[in-house]
Amino acid sequence: MLHVNVYEKNLPKSWPYRFNKKTGWKVPIGKTYKEIIWHDFDEVPHLVGGGTTRYGKTNLMKVIMTSLIKSHPEDVELYLVDLKAGVEFGKYRNLKQVKKVATNIQETYDLLLEVCLKLESKQAEARSKGWSNITETKDNKRVFIIVDEAGDIPDEKFMDSEEKQMRQACQWRLAHIARIGGAFGFREIFFSQYTTADVLPRQIKQNADAKICFKIQNGYASEVILGEKNTQAAELPKIRGRAMFKNGPDLIELQVPYISNRVVNHYLKEHEDGDHEPETNANTGLSIEFRDLD
Numbered sequence: 001m002l003h004v005n006v007y008e009k010n011l012p013k014s015w016p017y018r019f020n021k022k023t024g025w026k027v028p029i030g031k032t033y034k035e036i037i038w039h040d041f042d043e044v045p046h047l048v049g050g051g052t053t054r055y056g057k058t059n060l061m062k063v064i065m066t067s068l069i070k071s072h073p074e075d076v077e078l079y080l081v082d083l084k085a086g087v088e089f090g091k092y093r094n095l096k097q098v099k100k101v102a103t104n105i106q107e108t109y110d111l112l113l114e115v116c117l118k119l120e121s122k123q124a125e126a127r128s129k130g131w132s133n134i135t136e137t138k139d140n141k142r143v144f145i146i147v148d149e150a151g152d153i154p155d156e157k158f159m160d161s162e163e164k165q166m167r168q169a170c171q172w173r174l175a176h177i178a179r180i181g182g183a184f185g186f187r188e189i190f191f192s193q194y195t196t197a198d199v200l201p202r203q204i205k206q207n208a209d210a211k212i213c214f215k216i217q218n219g220y221a222s223e224v225i226l227g228e229k230n231t232q233a234a235e236l237p238k239i240r241g242r243a244m245f246k247n248g249p250d251l252i253e254l255q256v257p258y259i260s261n262r263v264v265n266h267y268l269k270e271h272e273d274g275d276h277e278p279e280t281n282a283n284t285g286l287s288i289e290f291r292d293l294d
């Protein structure tokens with residue numbers, strides 16, 4: 001059980017809730033003035049995000065991963081692409097739910113090949129059993145590909161042709177999974193520090209109806225991520241975790257909950273391979289923290 005503290009007028013107000021199968025594939029991604037905003041990965045399979053460095057992209061990915069693992073320890077499979085040299089996601093390698101972690105372009109290529117083969121076999125299963133969307137079946141397995149993109153996108157001029165081809169193949173596979181995978185239980189979460197049109201592959205963006213944009217420097221960058229002519233993400237206050245969230249036609253400002261590494265470790269330790277004490281007492285005082293909108 002995870003406890004969420006919602007801070008109202010500087011007074012901590014406990015808002016405990018259980019992450020369990022009843023919450024389906026919904027994860028809490030933020031709070032507005034009025035309510036907690038959930039994102040339902042069975043309704044909108046892919047999520048794209050971006051924003052200036054240090055405003056909270058990785059933190060949100062940790063919130064999502066912790067929530068998914070606590071809600072669906074037996075059904076979720078995670079493929080993590082950490083192009084920040086494995087600094088952030090490397091520590092999740094030992095979790096039973098984490099199938100692979102890639103920290104460079106060669107590993108990403110291999111990881112995405114494995115996911116594409118898995119997708120092919122799921123498509124074959126769907127054909128043989130006659131279903132067209134996994135949400136109509138009793139199959140609860142979901143595969144998440146979570147990409148945290150690097151700060152420095154190398155200039156293609158300085159790459160050898162093998163590396164260039166590998167990068168293009170990775171982009172193609174990510175786009176393919178985004179285009180085809182949703183119906184077969186494949187979910188993509190793609191976050192990038194860089195927000196130029198060529199870094200955020202168009203097909204991934206087009207197939208992700210949900211977009212989240214943290215504080216950004218200018219209206220153009222905001223437009224690349226949110227896909228709208230607006231400057232709202234550029235005008236956000238300089239507060240970590242503050243973001244514009246677009247889900248279909250709705251565009252809302254929210255504050256993402258903060259989860260510390262200590263809290264992540266506490267909740268996920270029992271899912272590591274090896275002998276670990278299971279979580280015994282839910283009232284440990286550890287929590288995700290929501291900061292109120294100003």
Ligand SMILES: Nc1ncnc2c1ncn2[C@@H]1O[C@H](COP(=O)(O)OP(=O)(O)OP(=O)(O)O)[C@@H](O)[C@H]1O
Nearest residue numbers: 052053054055056057058059193240241256257258
């Ligand atoms: N929702 C939040 N509420 C409060 N503080 C936050 C929140 N999200 C992040 N922070 C703070 O900001 C710091 C940077 O966050 P994070 O590493 O997630 O940023 P990032 O956007 O992924 O940065 P980079 O692109 O440089 O990797 C965190 O260590 C934390 O202290």
